[in-house]
Amino acid sequence: MNNLNILQEKFNSVQITDSNKIIVHDNLVSVLEFLKNTSEFDFDMLTTIIATDKIERIELIYQLYSTGNNNTLNVYYYAPGAAPTVIGLYKSAYFDECEIYDLLGVKFEGNKELKRLLLPDSWIGHPLLKNYTNNDERLAWND
Amino acid sequence: MTDIMKINVGPQHPSTHGVLRLITELDGEKIISIKPEIGYLHRGLEKLAESKTYLQYLPLVDRVDYLGGFFTSYAFCNAVEHLLNIQTTKRTEYIRTLCMELNRIASHLLWLGTYMLDLGASSPIFYTFRERESILALFEELTGQRMMYNYFTFGGVRFDVDNNWLDKVNDFLNILPKAIGNYEKIITNNAIFIDRTKNKGILTKSFCSKYAITGPNMRASGLEIDFRQKMPYSAYNELGFVVSVNNLSDSYGRYLVRIQEMRTSIDLIKQCIMFLKQNKDNVSCNINPIKLKIPQGEYTSYVESSRGLLCCYIQSDGSEKPYRVKWRTGSFYAVQVLPELVIGQNYNDLIAIFGSLDVILPEVDR
Numbered sequence: 085m086n087n088l089n090i091l092q093e094k095f096n097s098v099q100i101t102d103s104n105k106i107i108v109h110d111n112l113v114s115v116l117e118f119l120k121n122t123s124e125f126d127f128d129m130l131t132t133i134i135a136t137d138k139i140e141r142i143e144l145i146y147q148l149y150s151t152g153n154n155n156t157l158n159v160y161y162y163a164p165g166a167a168p169t170v171i172g173l174y175k176s177a178y179f180d181e182c183e184i185y186d187l188l189g190v191k192f193e194g195n196k197e198l199k200r201l202l203l204p205d206s207w208i209g210h211p212l213l214k215n216y217t218n219n220d221e222r223l224a225w226n227d
Numbered sequence: 228m229t230d231i232m233k234i235n236v237g238p239q240h241p242s243t244h245g246v247l248r249l250i251t252e253l254d255g256e257k258i259i260s261i262k263p264e265i266g267y268l269h270r271g272l273e274k275l276a277e278s279k280t281y282l283q284y285l286p287l288v289d290r291v292d293y294l295g296g297f298f299t300s301y302a303f304c305n306a307v308e309h310l311l312n313i314q315t316t317k318r319t320e321y322i323r324t325l326c327m328e329l330n331r332i333a334s335h336l337l338w339l340g341t342y343m344l345d346l347g348a349s350s351p352i353f354y355t356f357r358e359r360e361s362i363l364a365l366f367e368e369l370t371g372q373r374m375m376y377n378y379f380t381f382g383g384v385r386f387d388v389d390n391n392w393l394d395k396v397n398d399f400l401n402i403l404p405k406a407i408g409n410y411e412k413i414i415t416n417n418a419i420f421i422d423r424t425k426n427k428g429i430l431t432k433s434f435c436s437k438y439a440i441t442g443p444n445m446r447a448s449g450l451e452i453d454f455r456q457k458m459p460y461s462a463y464n465e466l467g468f469v470v471s472v473n474n475l476s477d478s479y480g481r482y483l484v485r486i487q488e489m490r491t492s493i494d495l496i497k498q499c500i501m502f503l504k505q506n507k508d509n510v511s512c513n514i515n516p517i518k519l520k521i522p523q524g525e526y527t528s529y530v531e532s533s534r535g536l537l538c539c540y541i542q543s544d545g546s547e548k549p550y551r552v553k554w555r556t557g558s559f560y561a562v563q564v565l566p567e568l569v570i571g572q573n574y575n576d577l578i579a580i581f582g583s584l585d586v587i588l589p590e591v592d593r
Contacts, residue, residue, distance in 0.1 A: 128436040129436045129439050130439060131439055131441075131536060131538065131555060132439075132538060132553070132555040134540050134551075134553045136542055136550070136551045137551075145540075147527065147538070147555075151435075151436055151450060151452055154452075154457050154458075156529075158527075174437065174439070175437045175438055175563075176437065176438045176439035176560050176563060178563065179559060179560070179562075179563050187273075187274075200266075201265065201266060202265065202266035202269040202592060202593075203266060203269065204266075211271065211274050212273065212274060214277075
Protein backbone atom coordinates (compact mmCIF):
# COMPACT_ATOMS: atom_id res chain seq x y z
CA MET A 85 0.00 0.00 0.00
CA ASN A 86 1.41 3.34 -1.04
CA ASN A 87 -0.54 5.45 1.37
CA LEU A 88 1.14 3.99 4.46
CA ASN A 89 3.25 7.17 4.35
CA ILE A 90 0.27 9.09 5.72
CA LEU A 91 0.49 6.87 8.75
CA GLN A 92 4.18 7.51 9.19
CA GLU A 93 3.68 11.26 8.96
CA LYS A 94 1.22 11.12 11.80
CA PHE A 95 3.06 8.62 13.99
CA ASN A 96 6.85 8.97 13.78
CA SER A 97 7.62 5.83 15.72
CA VAL A 98 5.74 3.53 13.32
CA GLN A 99 8.11 1.43 11.27
CA ILE A 100 6.97 0.28 7.82
CA THR A 101 8.71 -2.95 6.83
CA ASP A 102 6.83 -3.85 3.69
CA SER A 103 3.53 -3.19 1.98
CA ASN A 104 1.43 -5.03 4.52
CA LYS A 105 3.55 -5.15 7.64
CA ILE A 106 4.10 -2.36 10.11
CA ILE A 107 5.74 -2.36 13.53
CA VAL A 108 4.25 -0.17 16.24
CA HIS A 109 6.37 0.64 19.27
CA ASP A 110 3.98 2.79 21.26
CA ASN A 111 0.49 4.31 21.06
CA LEU A 112 -0.93 1.04 19.70
CA VAL A 113 -4.53 2.05 20.35
CA SER A 114 -4.21 5.43 18.61
CA VAL A 115 -2.51 3.85 15.60
CA LEU A 116 -5.26 1.26 15.26
CA GLU A 117 -7.91 3.92 15.77
CA PHE A 118 -6.32 5.97 12.98
CA LEU A 119 -6.19 2.92 10.69
CA LYS A 120 -9.82 2.15 11.44
CA ASN A 121 -11.33 5.59 11.08
CA THR A 122 -9.31 7.08 8.19
CA SER A 123 -11.12 6.54 4.91
CA GLU A 124 -7.91 5.68 2.97
CA PHE A 125 -7.35 2.67 5.21
CA ASP A 126 -10.79 1.82 6.60
CA PHE A 127 -9.58 -1.28 8.44
CA ASP A 128 -12.90 -2.08 10.06
CA MET A 129 -12.25 -5.72 10.93
CA LEU A 130 -9.69 -7.27 13.22
CA THR A 131 -9.59 -10.80 11.87
CA THR A 132 -7.37 -12.13 14.64
CA ILE A 133 -4.54 -11.44 17.06
CA ILE A 134 -1.58 -13.81 16.88
CA ALA A 135 0.74 -14.02 19.87
CA THR A 136 4.12 -15.72 19.72
CA ASP A 137 6.65 -16.24 22.48
CA LYS A 138 9.94 -14.84 21.18
CA ILE A 139 11.76 -15.76 24.46
CA GLU A 140 12.72 -12.21 25.49
CA ARG A 141 9.35 -10.70 24.57
CA ILE A 142 5.91 -11.57 23.24
CA GLU A 143 5.15 -10.70 19.64
CA LEU A 144 1.57 -9.66 18.96
CA ILE A 145 0.33 -9.47 15.39
CA TYR A 146 -2.95 -7.65 14.83
CA GLN A 147 -4.29 -8.82 11.49
CA LEU A 148 -6.56 -6.17 10.06
CA TYR A 149 -8.91 -6.45 7.13
CA SER A 150 -10.81 -3.78 5.30
CA THR A 151 -14.21 -4.97 4.09
CA GLY A 152 -14.52 -1.92 1.81
CA ASN A 153 -11.05 -1.90 0.22
CA ASN A 154 -10.25 -5.62 0.50
CA ASN A 155 -6.82 -4.94 2.03
CA THR A 156 -5.00 -6.70 4.81
CA LEU A 157 -2.44 -5.23 7.17
CA ASN A 158 -0.38 -6.93 9.86
CA VAL A 159 0.38 -4.65 12.78
CA TYR A 160 3.25 -5.92 14.93
CA TYR A 161 3.52 -4.92 18.55
CA TYR A 162 6.00 -6.23 21.06
CA ALA A 163 4.75 -6.70 24.58
CA PRO A 164 7.08 -7.49 27.42
CA GLY A 165 4.24 -8.76 29.61
CA ALA A 166 1.35 -6.40 29.08
CA ALA A 167 -0.36 -4.68 26.18
CA PRO A 168 -3.20 -2.16 25.92
CA THR A 169 -6.61 -3.61 25.18
CA VAL A 170 -8.30 -2.86 21.85
CA ILE A 171 -11.83 -4.01 22.68
CA GLY A 172 -12.94 -0.38 22.57
CA LEU A 173 -12.19 -0.42 18.83
CA TYR A 174 -12.85 -4.03 17.87
CA LYS A 175 -15.27 -6.00 19.99
CA SER A 176 -14.09 -9.27 18.48
CA ALA A 177 -10.78 -8.77 20.29
CA TYR A 178 -12.27 -9.84 23.64
CA PHE A 179 -12.01 -13.58 22.97
CA ASP A 180 -8.62 -13.13 21.33
CA GLU A 181 -7.25 -11.24 24.33
CA CYS A 182 -8.62 -13.79 26.77
CA GLU A 183 -7.08 -16.60 24.76
CA ILE A 184 -3.68 -14.90 24.65
CA TYR A 185 -3.86 -14.21 28.39
CA ASP A 186 -4.78 -17.84 28.94
CA LEU A 187 -2.10 -19.41 26.75
CA LEU A 188 0.72 -16.87 26.95
CA GLY A 189 0.03 -14.84 30.07
CA VAL A 190 -0.07 -11.42 28.42
CA LYS A 191 -2.09 -8.98 30.51
CA PHE A 192 -4.29 -6.62 28.51
CA GLU A 193 -4.58 -3.35 30.39
CA GLY A 194 -8.11 -2.03 30.40
CA ASN A 195 -9.78 -5.34 29.66
CA LYS A 196 -11.79 -5.67 32.87
CA GLU A 197 -13.12 -9.15 32.20
CA LEU A 198 -9.84 -10.81 31.28
CA LYS A 199 -10.07 -14.50 32.22
CA ARG A 200 -8.89 -17.92 31.19
CA LEU A 201 -10.85 -18.89 28.10
CA LEU A 202 -9.88 -22.39 27.01
CA LEU A 203 -8.25 -23.84 30.12
CA PRO A 204 -9.85 -24.29 33.54
CA ASP A 205 -9.39 -21.44 36.03
CA SER A 206 -7.28 -23.68 38.24
CA TRP A 207 -4.66 -24.31 35.54
CA ILE A 208 -1.11 -23.41 36.50
CA GLY A 209 1.13 -21.75 33.91
CA HIS A 210 0.64 -20.59 30.35
CA PRO A 211 1.14 -23.47 27.88
CA LEU A 212 2.22 -21.62 24.75
CA LEU A 213 5.24 -20.11 26.49
CA LYS A 214 8.40 -21.84 25.33
CA ASN A 215 9.60 -22.42 28.90
CA TYR A 216 6.33 -24.05 29.94
CA THR A 217 6.76 -27.43 31.50
CA ASN A 218 4.11 -29.70 32.74
CA ASN A 219 5.04 -32.66 34.83
CA ASP A 220 2.14 -34.74 33.67
CA GLU A 221 3.93 -37.50 31.81
CA ARG A 222 0.91 -38.32 29.68
CA LEU A 223 1.28 -35.09 27.77
CA ALA A 224 2.86 -35.44 24.37
CA TRP A 225 5.08 -32.34 24.39
CA ASN A 226 7.29 -33.52 27.24
CA ASP A 227 9.44 -35.77 25.07
CA MET B 228 -41.40 -8.55 38.53
CA THR B 229 -40.54 -12.21 38.59
CA ASP B 230 -37.46 -13.74 40.11
CA ILE B 231 -34.39 -13.99 37.91
CA MET B 232 -33.64 -17.62 37.12
CA LYS B 233 -30.13 -18.70 36.28
CA ILE B 234 -29.79 -21.81 34.16
CA ASN B 235 -26.94 -23.56 32.43
CA VAL B 236 -27.56 -24.55 28.84
CA GLY B 237 -25.04 -27.28 28.27
CA PRO B 238 -22.24 -28.35 28.31
CA GLN B 239 -24.00 -31.55 27.21
CA HIS B 240 -26.92 -30.05 25.40
CA PRO B 241 -28.11 -31.99 22.36
CA SER B 242 -28.44 -28.91 20.21
CA THR B 243 -25.04 -27.34 20.63
CA HIS B 244 -23.14 -29.62 18.21
CA GLY B 245 -20.24 -30.16 20.52
CA VAL B 246 -19.71 -29.08 24.06
CA LEU B 247 -20.65 -25.51 24.85
CA ARG B 248 -21.98 -24.07 28.07
CA LEU B 249 -24.21 -21.04 28.01
CA ILE B 250 -24.76 -19.39 31.38
CA THR B 251 -28.18 -17.89 30.91
CA GLU B 252 -30.26 -15.62 33.10
CA LEU B 253 -33.97 -15.60 32.48
CA ASP B 254 -36.70 -13.26 33.54
CA GLY B 255 -39.73 -15.44 32.98
CA GLU B 256 -38.99 -16.72 29.50
CA LYS B 257 -37.00 -13.68 28.42
CA ILE B 258 -33.22 -13.93 28.20
CA ILE B 259 -31.63 -11.07 30.10
CA SER B 260 -28.00 -12.18 30.04
CA ILE B 261 -26.00 -14.94 28.44
CA LYS B 262 -22.35 -15.88 28.68
CA PRO B 263 -20.77 -18.49 26.43
CA GLU B 264 -18.20 -20.69 28.19
CA ILE B 265 -15.89 -22.49 25.79
CA GLY B 266 -12.85 -24.72 26.12
CA TYR B 267 -14.46 -28.12 26.71
CA LEU B 268 -12.99 -29.47 23.48
CA HIS B 269 -9.59 -27.81 23.72
CA ARG B 270 -6.98 -30.26 22.47
CA GLY B 271 -3.95 -27.98 22.42
CA LEU B 272 -3.50 -28.23 18.67
CA GLU B 273 -1.33 -25.11 18.60
CA LYS B 274 0.93 -26.41 21.36
CA LEU B 275 1.18 -29.85 19.76
CA ALA B 276 2.59 -28.24 16.61
CA GLU B 277 5.73 -27.23 18.53
CA SER B 278 6.76 -30.80 19.23
CA LYS B 279 5.89 -32.36 15.88
CA THR B 280 7.49 -32.12 12.47
CA TYR B 281 5.44 -30.65 9.65
CA LEU B 282 4.62 -34.11 8.35
CA GLN B 283 3.65 -35.42 11.78
CA TYR B 284 1.37 -32.43 12.27
CA LEU B 285 -0.36 -32.85 8.91
CA PRO B 286 -2.89 -35.54 9.99
CA LEU B 287 -3.82 -33.43 13.03
CA VAL B 288 -4.93 -30.40 11.05
CA ASP B 289 -8.02 -32.24 9.79
CA ARG B 290 -9.20 -32.29 13.40
CA VAL B 291 -9.36 -28.51 13.69
CA ASP B 292 -12.73 -28.64 11.97
CA TYR B 293 -13.93 -32.19 11.59
CA LEU B 294 -16.67 -31.24 9.15
CA GLY B 295 -14.29 -29.32 6.92
CA GLY B 296 -11.10 -31.33 6.94
CA PHE B 297 -10.17 -30.32 3.41
CA PHE B 298 -10.27 -26.62 4.24
CA THR B 299 -7.96 -26.86 7.22
CA SER B 300 -5.56 -29.16 5.44
CA TYR B 301 -5.53 -26.84 2.44
CA ALA B 302 -4.79 -23.84 4.66
CA PHE B 303 -1.86 -25.64 6.29
CA CYS B 304 -0.42 -27.09 3.07
CA ASN B 305 -0.77 -23.77 1.30
CA ALA B 306 1.15 -21.95 4.03
CA VAL B 307 3.91 -24.58 4.00
CA GLU B 308 4.16 -24.47 0.20
CA HIS B 309 4.37 -20.71 0.29
CA LEU B 310 7.19 -20.79 2.83
CA LEU B 311 9.02 -23.44 0.79
CA ASN B 312 8.36 -21.38 -2.33
CA ILE B 313 7.16 -24.35 -4.38
CA GLN B 314 4.65 -24.22 -7.17
CA THR B 315 1.97 -26.88 -7.32
CA THR B 316 0.63 -28.16 -10.61
CA LYS B 317 -2.70 -26.97 -11.98
CA ARG B 318 -4.11 -30.47 -11.70
CA THR B 319 -3.32 -30.52 -7.98
CA GLU B 320 -5.12 -27.25 -7.43
CA TYR B 321 -8.19 -28.36 -9.37
CA ILE B 322 -8.39 -31.60 -7.38
CA ARG B 323 -8.08 -29.60 -4.17
CA THR B 324 -10.78 -27.16 -5.25
CA LEU B 325 -13.08 -30.03 -6.20
CA CYS B 326 -12.57 -31.67 -2.80
CA MET B 327 -13.12 -28.42 -0.92
CA GLU B 328 -16.34 -27.67 -2.76
CA LEU B 329 -17.70 -31.19 -2.17
CA ASN B 330 -16.74 -30.72 1.46
CA ARG B 331 -18.62 -27.44 1.56
CA ILE B 332 -21.78 -29.17 0.29
CA ALA B 333 -21.37 -31.97 2.86
CA SER B 334 -20.89 -29.45 5.65
CA HIS B 335 -23.90 -27.36 4.64
CA LEU B 336 -26.03 -30.50 4.33
CA LEU B 337 -25.16 -31.52 7.86
CA TRP B 338 -25.94 -28.00 9.05
CA LEU B 339 -29.29 -28.01 7.28
CA GLY B 340 -30.33 -31.36 8.74
CA THR B 341 -29.33 -30.60 12.30
CA TYR B 342 -30.69 -27.07 12.19
CA MET B 343 -34.08 -28.40 11.19
CA LEU B 344 -33.80 -30.91 14.02
CA ASP B 345 -33.10 -28.01 16.39
CA LEU B 346 -36.31 -26.41 15.21
CA GLY B 347 -38.26 -29.59 15.81
CA ALA B 348 -38.51 -30.86 12.25
CA SER B 349 -37.23 -34.39 12.37
CA SER B 350 -37.55 -35.53 8.76
CA PRO B 351 -35.15 -33.23 6.81
CA ILE B 352 -32.11 -34.76 8.53
CA PHE B 353 -32.87 -38.12 6.88
CA TYR B 354 -32.91 -36.51 3.45
CA THR B 355 -29.80 -34.37 3.95
CA PHE B 356 -27.85 -37.27 5.44
CA ARG B 357 -28.81 -39.42 2.46
CA GLU B 358 -27.04 -36.96 0.13
CA ARG B 359 -24.20 -36.35 2.57
CA GLU B 360 -23.62 -40.08 2.75
CA SER B 361 -23.07 -40.16 -1.02
CA ILE B 362 -20.39 -37.47 -0.65
CA LEU B 363 -18.70 -39.33 2.19
CA ALA B 364 -18.71 -42.50 0.08
CA LEU B 365 -16.99 -40.57 -2.71
CA PHE B 366 -14.41 -39.24 -0.25
CA GLU B 367 -13.89 -42.72 1.15
CA GLU B 368 -13.19 -44.07 -2.30
CA LEU B 369 -10.73 -41.27 -3.02
CA THR B 370 -8.91 -40.92 0.29
CA GLY B 371 -9.75 -44.03 2.31
CA GLN B 372 -11.39 -41.96 5.02
CA ARG B 373 -14.85 -40.64 5.64
CA MET B 374 -13.98 -37.61 7.73
CA MET B 375 -10.28 -37.22 8.60
CA TYR B 376 -8.93 -37.37 5.09
CA ASN B 377 -5.23 -36.53 5.40
CA TYR B 378 -5.31 -36.30 1.62
CA PHE B 379 -3.49 -33.08 0.76
CA THR B 380 0.28 -33.17 1.11
CA PHE B 381 2.96 -30.56 0.69
CA GLY B 382 3.12 -29.80 -3.02
CA GLY B 383 0.36 -32.16 -4.08
CA VAL B 384 -2.28 -34.67 -3.14
CA ARG B 385 -1.78 -38.23 -2.02
CA PHE B 386 -3.55 -40.03 -4.87
CA ASP B 387 -4.54 -38.88 -8.31
CA VAL B 388 -8.21 -39.00 -9.31
CA ASP B 389 -9.30 -41.15 -12.21
CA ASN B 390 -12.06 -40.61 -14.75
CA ASN B 391 -14.15 -43.34 -13.17
CA TRP B 392 -14.29 -41.43 -9.88
CA LEU B 393 -14.98 -38.17 -11.69
CA ASP B 394 -17.92 -39.82 -13.43
CA LYS B 395 -19.30 -40.90 -10.09
CA VAL B 396 -19.02 -37.33 -8.82
CA ASN B 397 -20.77 -36.16 -11.93
CA ASP B 398 -23.58 -38.66 -11.43
CA PHE B 399 -24.03 -37.39 -7.89
CA LEU B 400 -24.08 -33.78 -9.07
CA ASN B 401 -26.90 -34.66 -11.45
CA ILE B 402 -29.04 -35.86 -8.53
CA LEU B 403 -28.16 -33.10 -6.09
CA PRO B 404 -29.99 -30.08 -7.61
CA LYS B 405 -33.23 -32.04 -7.49
CA ALA B 406 -32.56 -33.02 -3.89
CA ILE B 407 -31.89 -29.39 -2.96
CA GLY B 408 -35.12 -28.47 -4.74
CA ASN B 409 -36.92 -31.01 -2.57
CA TYR B 410 -35.45 -29.55 0.63
CA GLU B 411 -36.61 -26.15 -0.47
CA LYS B 412 -40.08 -27.48 -1.18
CA ILE B 413 -40.52 -28.65 2.39
CA ILE B 414 -38.58 -25.89 4.16
CA THR B 415 -38.41 -22.54 2.36
CA ASN B 416 -42.10 -21.73 2.40
CA ASN B 417 -42.96 -23.67 5.52
CA ALA B 418 -45.02 -21.43 7.79
CA ILE B 419 -43.52 -22.73 11.04
CA PHE B 420 -39.99 -22.38 9.72
CA ILE B 421 -40.62 -18.82 8.55
CA ASP B 422 -42.25 -17.98 11.86
CA ARG B 423 -39.22 -19.15 13.80
CA THR B 424 -36.50 -17.66 11.58
CA LYS B 425 -37.78 -14.50 9.88
CA ASN B 426 -36.65 -11.36 11.73
CA LYS B 427 -34.98 -13.51 14.40
CA GLY B 428 -31.34 -13.00 15.29
CA ILE B 429 -30.71 -9.84 13.29
CA LEU B 430 -27.01 -9.49 12.52
CA THR B 431 -26.36 -6.04 11.10
CA LYS B 432 -23.45 -5.09 8.83
CA SER B 433 -21.73 -3.16 11.60
CA PHE B 434 -21.96 -6.16 13.96
CA CYS B 435 -20.26 -8.27 11.31
CA SER B 436 -17.19 -6.07 11.10
CA LYS B 437 -17.13 -5.30 14.84
CA TYR B 438 -17.26 -8.99 15.77
CA ALA B 439 -15.23 -10.23 12.76
CA ILE B 440 -18.09 -12.42 11.53
CA THR B 441 -17.31 -13.91 8.12
CA GLY B 442 -18.65 -16.51 5.75
CA PRO B 443 -22.34 -17.20 5.05
CA ASN B 444 -23.36 -15.34 8.24
CA MET B 445 -21.77 -12.18 6.88
CA ARG B 446 -23.07 -12.61 3.37
CA ALA B 447 -26.60 -12.91 4.71
CA SER B 448 -26.13 -9.40 6.10
CA GLY B 449 -25.55 -7.89 2.69
CA LEU B 450 -21.74 -7.82 2.73
CA GLU B 451 -20.54 -9.37 -0.49
CA ILE B 452 -17.28 -10.74 0.82
CA ASP B 453 -16.14 -14.15 -0.24
CA PHE B 454 -12.42 -14.84 0.09
CA ARG B 455 -12.59 -17.26 -2.83
CA GLN B 456 -13.21 -14.19 -4.93
CA LYS B 457 -11.56 -11.43 -2.90
CA MET B 458 -8.21 -13.17 -2.44
CA PRO B 459 -8.31 -16.03 -4.95
CA TYR B 460 -6.37 -19.12 -3.92
CA SER B 461 -6.10 -22.62 -5.37
CA ALA B 462 -7.92 -22.71 -8.73
CA TYR B 463 -10.62 -20.16 -7.92
CA ASN B 464 -9.20 -17.37 -10.06
CA GLU B 465 -9.80 -19.52 -13.14
CA LEU B 466 -13.34 -20.52 -12.21
CA GLY B 467 -16.44 -18.44 -12.66
CA PHE B 468 -19.01 -18.19 -9.89
CA VAL B 469 -21.46 -15.80 -8.35
CA VAL B 470 -21.22 -15.01 -4.64
CA SER B 471 -24.47 -15.73 -2.80
CA VAL B 472 -25.58 -12.73 -0.82
CA ASN B 473 -28.79 -11.21 0.53
CA ASN B 474 -29.86 -8.37 2.78
CA LEU B 475 -32.22 -10.17 5.14
CA SER B 476 -29.68 -10.28 8.03
CA ASP B 477 -31.82 -12.82 9.95
CA SER B 478 -31.74 -16.59 10.45
CA TYR B 479 -33.85 -17.05 7.34
CA GLY B 480 -31.34 -15.10 5.27
CA ARG B 481 -28.50 -17.28 6.52
CA TYR B 482 -30.47 -20.35 5.50
CA LEU B 483 -31.01 -18.97 1.99
CA VAL B 484 -27.31 -18.13 1.58
CA ARG B 485 -26.26 -21.67 2.46
CA ILE B 486 -28.80 -23.23 0.09
CA GLN B 487 -27.56 -20.94 -2.68
CA GLU B 488 -23.93 -21.77 -1.85
CA MET B 489 -24.57 -25.47 -2.38
CA ARG B 490 -25.81 -24.66 -5.88
CA THR B 491 -22.72 -22.51 -6.51
CA SER B 492 -20.52 -25.38 -5.38
CA ILE B 493 -22.18 -27.70 -7.88
CA ASP B 494 -21.23 -25.32 -10.72
CA LEU B 495 -17.68 -25.05 -9.43
CA ILE B 496 -17.24 -28.82 -9.20
CA LYS B 497 -18.57 -29.27 -12.73
CA GLN B 498 -15.97 -26.81 -14.01
CA CYS B 499 -13.25 -28.71 -12.11
CA ILE B 500 -14.36 -32.05 -13.58
CA MET B 501 -14.24 -30.61 -17.09
CA PHE B 502 -10.67 -29.47 -16.55
CA LEU B 503 -9.50 -32.66 -14.84
CA LYS B 504 -10.81 -34.88 -17.62
CA GLN B 505 -8.57 -33.14 -20.14
CA ASN B 506 -5.52 -32.41 -18.04
CA LYS B 507 -2.87 -35.05 -17.40
CA ASP B 508 -0.32 -33.28 -15.16
CA ASN B 509 1.11 -35.15 -12.21
CA VAL B 510 -0.08 -34.38 -8.71
CA SER B 511 3.06 -34.17 -6.62
CA CYS B 512 6.25 -32.15 -6.35
CA ASN B 513 9.60 -33.78 -5.87
CA ILE B 514 10.09 -32.97 -2.23
CA ASN B 515 10.80 -35.37 0.58
CA PRO B 516 8.28 -34.52 3.30
CA ILE B 517 10.15 -36.57 5.91
CA LYS B 518 13.30 -34.48 5.79
CA LEU B 519 11.41 -31.26 5.32
CA LYS B 520 13.07 -28.12 6.69
CA ILE B 521 11.20 -24.91 6.16
CA PRO B 522 13.21 -21.70 5.65
CA GLN B 523 12.83 -19.00 8.26
CA GLY B 524 9.74 -16.90 7.69
CA GLU B 525 6.06 -16.52 8.34
CA TYR B 526 2.93 -16.75 6.27
CA THR B 527 -0.82 -16.59 6.76
CA SER B 528 -3.08 -18.42 4.34
CA TYR B 529 -6.63 -17.16 3.89
CA VAL B 530 -9.27 -19.77 3.07
CA GLU B 531 -13.04 -19.39 2.76
CA SER B 532 -14.29 -22.39 4.70
CA SER B 533 -17.93 -23.36 5.08
CA ARG B 534 -18.00 -21.48 8.37
CA GLY B 535 -16.22 -18.31 7.35
CA LEU B 536 -12.69 -17.10 7.10
CA LEU B 537 -10.13 -19.72 8.05
CA CYS B 538 -6.54 -18.57 8.50
CA CYS B 539 -3.52 -20.68 9.20
CA TYR B 540 -0.49 -18.75 10.36
CA ILE B 541 2.88 -20.50 10.43
CA GLN B 542 6.06 -19.04 11.79
CA SER B 543 9.17 -21.04 11.02
CA ASP B 544 12.59 -20.69 12.62
CA GLY B 545 14.31 -22.78 9.96
CA SER B 546 14.05 -26.10 11.80
CA GLU B 547 12.01 -29.18 10.98
CA LYS B 548 9.28 -28.23 13.49
CA PRO B 549 7.05 -25.17 13.27
CA TYR B 550 7.86 -22.43 15.78
CA ARG B 551 4.26 -21.28 15.97
CA VAL B 552 1.03 -22.34 14.32
CA LYS B 553 -2.12 -20.32 14.85
CA TRP B 554 -5.61 -21.16 13.64
CA ARG B 555 -8.17 -18.47 13.04
CA THR B 556 -11.59 -19.99 12.55
CA GLY B 557 -14.99 -18.56 11.75
CA SER B 558 -16.91 -20.20 14.59
CA PHE B 559 -14.66 -18.73 17.30
CA TYR B 560 -16.05 -15.29 16.49
CA ALA B 561 -19.61 -16.45 15.79
CA VAL B 562 -19.89 -17.75 19.38
CA GLN B 563 -18.88 -14.37 20.67
CA VAL B 564 -21.65 -12.48 18.89
CA LEU B 565 -24.39 -14.71 20.34
CA PRO B 566 -25.25 -12.47 23.36
CA GLU B 567 -25.90 -9.53 21.01
CA LEU B 568 -28.40 -11.61 19.07
CA VAL B 569 -30.38 -13.29 21.84
CA ILE B 570 -30.60 -10.85 24.74
CA GLY B 571 -34.19 -9.70 25.05
CA GLN B 572 -35.47 -12.63 23.01
CA ASN B 573 -37.63 -15.47 24.17
CA TYR B 574 -35.81 -18.53 25.52
CA ASN B 575 -37.17 -20.83 22.81
CA ASP B 576 -35.48 -18.68 20.17
CA LEU B 577 -32.04 -19.26 21.69
CA ILE B 578 -31.32 -22.52 19.87
CA ALA B 579 -33.10 -21.33 16.74
CA ILE B 580 -30.75 -18.34 16.54
CA PHE B 581 -27.61 -20.12 17.69
CA GLY B 582 -28.15 -22.97 15.23
CA SER B 583 -28.42 -20.52 12.35
CA LEU B 584 -24.83 -19.35 12.95
CA ASP B 585 -23.46 -22.82 12.13
CA VAL B 586 -21.00 -23.01 15.00
CA ILE B 587 -18.86 -26.13 15.31
CA LEU B 588 -17.24 -26.38 18.72
CA PRO B 589 -14.04 -28.28 17.87
CA GLU B 590 -13.22 -25.38 15.62
CA VAL B 591 -13.81 -22.91 18.44
CA ASP B 592 -11.64 -24.67 21.03
CA ARG B 593 -8.94 -26.15 18.80
